[in-house]
Amino acid sequence: xxxxxxxxxxxxxxxxxxxxxxxxxxxxxxxxxxxxxxxxxxxxxxxxxxxxxxxxxxxxxxxxxxxxxxxxxxxxxxxxxxxxxxxxxxxxxxxxxxxxxxxxxxxxxxxxxxxxxxxxxxxxxxxxxxxxxxxxxxxxxxxxxxxxxxx
Amino acid sequence: xxxxxxxxxxxxxxxxxxxxxxxxxxxxxxxxxxxxxxxxxxxxxxxxxxxxxxxxxxxxxxxxxxxxxxxxxxxxxxxxxxxxxxxxxxxxxxxxxxxxxxxxxxxxxxxxxxxxxxxxxxxxxxxxxxxxxxxxxxxxxxxxxxxxxxxxxxxxxxxxxxxxxxxxxxxxxxxxxxxxxxxxxxxxxxxxxxxxxxxxxxxxx
Numbered sequence: 001x002x003x004x005x006x007x008x009x010x011x012x013x014x015x016x017x018x019x020x021x022x023x024x025x026x027x028x029x030x031x032x033x034x035x036x037x038x039x040x041x042x043x044x045x046x047x048x049x050x051x052x053x054x055x056x057x058x059x060x061x062x063x064x065x066x067x068x069x070x071x072x073x074x075x076x077x078x079x080x081x082x083x084x085x086x087x088x089x090x091x092x093x094x095x096x097x098x099x100x101x102x103x104x105x106x107x108x109x110x111x112x113x114x115x116x117x118x119x120x121x122x123x124x125x126x127x128x129x130x131x132x133x134x135x136x137x138x139x140x141x142x143x144x145x146x147x148x149x150x151x
Numbered sequence: 152x153x154x155x156x157x158x159x160x161x162x163x164x165x166x167x168x169x170x171x172x173x174x175x176x177x178x179x180x181x182x183x184x185x186x187x188x189x190x191x192x193x194x195x196x197x198x199x200x201x202x203x204x205x206x207x208x209x210x211x212x213x214x215x216x217x218x219x220x221x222x223x224x225x226x227x228x229x230x231x232x233x234x235x236x237x238x239x240x241x242x243x244x245x246x247x248x249x250x251x252x253x254x255x256x257x258x259x260x261x262x263x264x265x266x267x268x269x270x271x272x273x274x275x276x277x278x279x280x281x282x283x284x285x286x287x288x289x290x291x292x293x294x295x296x297x298x299x300x301x302x303x304x305x306x307x308x309x310x311x312x313x314x315x316x317x318x319x320x321x322x323x324x325x326x327x328x329x330x331x332x333x334x335x336x337x338x339x340x341x342x343x344x345x346x347x348x349x350x351x352x353x354x355x356x
Contacts, residue, residue, distance in 0.1 A: 031291060038293075109296065
């Protein structure tokens with residue numbers, strides 16, 4: 001399982017590039033590979049924005065019910081989510097709604113995790129000592145329909 | 152008393168040597184010990200090898216300085232490339248007088264689309280542009296929220312007194328826009344960047 005340390009914006013390019021080839025190898029369609037690149041990108045942005053620093057890992061996944069897919073783990077040393085449900089809601093972070101006027105300054109729309117949820121099939125957060133790990137899974141045959149645009 | 156004198160002399164010379172070594176320690180590697188003791192004097196060999204050591208140290212020092220300069224040069228290049236990448240990820244091109252184009256290619260995430268908004272709106276103000284064309288031919292997949300954000304960006308451009316057109320929308324993104332029920336009343340679209348440009352140029356020539 002390749003592991004990428006995420007400390008600054010330039011660190012995002014490598015995992016984002018490699019997830020596409022990894023996804024293609026597992027058997028995802030081209031457009032799905034691009035969607036997974038968006039997922040990795042959003043997870044990395046989140047690490048940099050809230051988690052100080054962390055890492056991205058991904059690996060092939062074989063599930064008895066859902067078949068073949070890819071699992072992506074994003075760990076960071078940032079604080080736990082104050083309110084996960086809020087954080088996943090578009091236009092929010094884990095504390096509440098984001099002021100639209102501050103979006104340019106904070107460099108995001110507050111829809112990153114929402115996009116991650118939309119583009120994947122399973123989302124979970126595990127907490128460790130001084131760290132948290134977001135785990136997302138995406139299957140080739142999606143258990144539910146994607147709401148994202150697809151080719 | 153000769154032995155005492157000699158001993159005193161040796162002491163002086165050793166002190167001198169230590170003093171010189173301390174200046175080497177502070178980086179002055181151009182110094183050398185005087186070797187004017189009697190031939191076959193025990194200090195002669197010692198002083199000679201100290202001098203050799205200082206010279207070797209000077210050479211090493213010079214080399215490591217060269218490496219450091221080289222490394223600093225590399226770091227500078229990396230810094231410049233980083234700035235270039237940043238800039239290239241949101242290029243704004245003036246296609247025609249008063250017509251700006253923002254070509255979007257690659258992976259489009261929320262951070263990048265926010266950045267694009269900031270850069271585009273600022274460029275419209277700075278360059279007094281009348282038209283802005285956002286070309287998304289290079290984007291195959293977008294999250295639904297990002298599509299929504301692009302529509303909002305087009306409206307923000309209009310608020311600045313410029314016209315905004317979206318070009319190169321692929322069928323699947325078009326489908327999402329409609330399915331999401333986004334308001335399209337004030338969104339101008341053209342099939343391609345070329346169409347949009349020829350429209351603006353002919354309308355204002």
